[in-house]
Amino acid sequence: MASRNRRAALASGFTALFAVAGLGLGAAPAQADPPPNPVCNPDRDYLWEDIVTARVEPTVTDFLAVAIAPGTTGQYTKTLSEIDSVRTTVNDSVEVTADFKALFVKVSAKVGFSVATTKSSTRTTTVTDTVNFNSPGYYGLYRGTRKVTGEWVRYLCARSGPGTGYWINTTPGSPGTFTTFDVPEQGTVSCGSPEPAGTLRAAARLRLFCPQP
Amino acid sequence: MSAPHRFRHGLRRRPAVFGTAAAAVALLFTAVPTAVAAPAPAPAALTTTWGDFTCDGGLYRIKAPTPGDLALTVALSPGNHGSVIQYVWTGESNQKWIYCHRPESDGTETVVLQDSWRRWCLAVDRDSMSSGAWILTTGCFSDHVPTEQQFVKTKVPGTDLFALQGQHSRKWVAASGTFGQNGNQITQGDQPDLYTLQAV
Numbered sequence: 001m002a003s004r005n006r007r008a009a010l011a012s013g014f015t016a017l018f019a020v021a022g023l024g025l026g027a028a029p030a031q032a033d034p035p036p037n038p039v040c041n042p043d044r045d046y047l048w049e050d051i052v053t054a055r056v057e058p059t060v061t062d063f064l065a066v067a068i069a070p071g072t073t074g075q076y077t078k079t080l081s082e083i084d085s086v087r088t089t090v091n092d093s094v095e096v097t098a099d100f101k102a103l104f105v106k107v108s109a110k111v112g113f114s115v116a117t118t119k120s121s122t123r124t125t126t127v128t129d130t131v132n133f134n135s136p137g138y139y140g141l142y143r144g145t146r147k148v149t150g151e152w153v154r155y156l157c158a159r160s161g162p163g164t165g166y167w168i169n170t171t172p173g174s175p176g177t178f179t180t181f182d183v184p185e186q187g188t189v190s191c192g193s194p195e196p197a198g199t200l201r202a203a204a205r206l207r208l209f210c211p212q213p
Numbered sequence: 214m215s216a217p218h219r220f221r222h223g224l225r226r227r228p229a230v231f232g233t234a235a236a237a238v239a240l241l242f243t244a245v246p247t248a249v250a251a252p253a254p255a256p257a258a259l260t261t262t263w264g265d266f267t268c269d270g271g272l273y274r275i276k277a278p279t280p281g282d283l284a285l286t287v288a289l290s291p292g293n294h295g296s297v298i299q300y301v302w303t304g305e306s307n308q309k310w311i312y313c314h315r316p317e318s319d320g321t322e323t324v325v326l327q328d329s330w331r332r333w334c335l336a337v338d339r340d341s342m343s344s345g346a347w348i349l350t351t352g353c354f355s356d357h358v359p360t361e362q363q364f365v366k367t368k369v370p371g372t373d374l375f376a377l378q379g380q381h382s383r384k385w386v387a388a389s390g391t392f393g394q395n396g397n398q399i400t401q402g403d404q405p406d407l408y409t410l411q412a413v
Contacts, residue, residue, distance in 0.1 A: 038370075042404065156385070158369070158376045158405040160278045162392060166369045168376050168405060173319020 035167045040157035042165040047156050049103055051110045052175045054150040058200040061085055061184065062127040062143040063207055070136045078141055080127040086147045087121035089179040094119065103152055104180055115148055115180040122184055131188055140189045142204035146182035151175035263325070264357060268313035272329050274302060275310055276409045278374075279393040284308050285335075285408070287328045287350050296349040297335065297399045299388050306330040309413055314366070322366040323380060325358050334362040337401055342382045345389070348399040369407060376405035 035048045062080035088096050088104075096104075096119040104117035122145055129141045153175050155167035185200055191210035195201035261268045275285040277299040286300035287307040302308060307330035314322045326335040333350035340361040353362065363380035377386040385405035388397040 046404065156403075156405060158374075158385075158407045159387065159392070160369075160374055160407040162280060166372070166374065166407065168367055168369065168407075172321050172367060173317075 034153075034169070035155050038166055040165045040167050041163055042157045042159040043163055045157040045165070047154055048167055049106060049152060049154045051103075051106050052151040052153055054107060054110045054148055056111055057147045057149070058144060058198065058203040059084055059086055059147040059181070060142050060144040060200070060204050060207060061122045063204065064129075064141045065208055066131075066133070066139045066141060068133045068136045068139065073133050073135060075130065075132045077128055077130040080129060080141055080143060082123070082127075085121060085123045086145055086179065086181040087123070088116050088119055088181070089177070091176050091178075100178075103154075103178065106152075107148060107150065107178065107180055110150075111146075111148055113146070113182055115182055117180070122181060127186070129186060129188070138191045138208055138210065140204050140208045141187075142189065142200075142207075143184055143186040144200045144204060145184045146200060147179065148181060149177070149179050151177055263313050266313040266315045266323075266325055266358065268311055271412050272309040273312050273410045274304075274308055274413050275326070276302075276411055277388060278407050279388075281393065281395065283393075283395060285310070285399060287330055287333075293347075293398065295333070295351075296338075296347050299395070299397050299399060301395050304413065310335075312410065317365075321368075323363050324366045324377070325353075325362055326364070327353060334358070335364065336362045337379050337382055337384075340381065341401070342384070344384060344400075344402040346382075346384075346401050348386055348401060373409050374407040375410070376407055378405070 033050065040048075061084050062082050064078050064080045066076070066078060087094055090096050090100050090103075098118075101117045104115055108114050108117075127143045129143075131139070131141065133139065152171075154170045156170055157165045158168040159165045187201065187204075189195060189201050189205040189208065191205075191208055195205050259270045261270070277283040277285065279299065282302045283299040284302045285308070286298055288294060288296050288298045288300075289307060300308065307328060309329040311327040311329060311332075313325040313327065315324075316322055327333065328335075328350055331350075332353065334353040336349060336351040338347040338349050340359075351362065360381035361379070364386065365378040365380055366375050367378065368375045378384065379386070379401050382401055384401035385403065386399060386408075387402055387404060387406035388394075389400045389402075390397045
């Protein structure tokens with residue numbers, strides 16, 4: 001009985017954990033609808049694209065934890081360590097051709113902020129941060145971004161006659177995939193200041209392993 | 214079962230492809246396909262297999278999306294000999310195709326089209342990845358089908374129309390030039406034409 005209770009408690013703990021993780025990822029599901037009208041005019045129409053899903057995930061790319069002891073306050077320049085990176089991809093390929101720029105513009109409209117629209121990466125040579133620590137404490141210097149992953153569909157207007165055509169799905173079976181990211185952000189978090197859940201700052205603060213209150 | 218196709222074992226011909234001007238001249242001299250001298254093989258009656266492709270027993274015409282009765286045709290004139298054009302249907306062997314297909318998990322089919330005149334395979338000129346490259350016929354292999362001779366057939370739901378996309382280039386098959394003209398060269402590009410397959 002005691003064992004069963006323990007198992008139940010474990011299971012409920014896992015459920016809670018997954019629920020929190022799900023909220024933190026900020027999924028924004030959408031439907032893979034075809035073009036509203038199956039017929040097109042090839043003299044006028046070329047392609048129809050839609051973002052099927054877009055998932056926003058705060059991602060810390062560079063980080064450094066700094067402990068400021070009493071008597072050591074002041075201005076420091078620190079070099080952050082790379083812990084992750086995000087790069088633009090289309091269908092798992094990093095070669096993002098120019099004709100996918102419009103797709104990423106649609107992603108921006110979907111998620112509500114500007115994402116990288118050309119081949120790019122968060123990776124950079126060195127990330128340094130100059131911070132004036134005016135009180136002792138445990139701080140995290142971070143650089144990161146909002147990674148956006150999702151799925152897209154693209155239809156082309158295929159010619160069936162003079163001025164008539166049908167939309168053809170260029171990714172039949174399963175939608176295409178993409179990865180892109182927001183303009184990187186750099187900053188400082190501390191154990192003394194809680195951050196709103198689901199934000200990049202909260203993700204950075206999690207890396208500090210602050211003592212629970 | 215006897216082999217249904219007379220493949221050129223390991224032999225592949227690369228037809229000479231000239232410039233646009235030459236192509237235009239060639240089109241003027243594209244013979245009405247009644248003077249086909251090559252042997253016209255008797256259509257196979259049974260479905261056969263070619264590697265992992267299934268080849269239908271009959272022959273087909275591939276009708277182009279034109280107001281007239283234009284079909285994909287292997288050109289016979291010297292300038293564009295062996296290339297594929299859309300040409301008014303006369304029912305000759307260089308307008309009929311053997312249709313081999315393999316279903317894919319995404320609902321499309323990968324197809325190989327072999328002309329019934331000399332049994333060469335529809336292909337992209339010199340394995341090109343570029344838009345504007347000619348669609349032509351090159352010798353088939355008996356033991357395998359290279360990707361430049363494979364095309365993805367995507368159907369329009371609820372119709373008998375389909376588009377063809379080069380397997381290796383991911384470019385779409387369509388007629389070049391002014392829409393609907395007899396003799397237009399078939400090329401690969403960014404916008405597909407829709408075809409229908411009709412048993413003949």
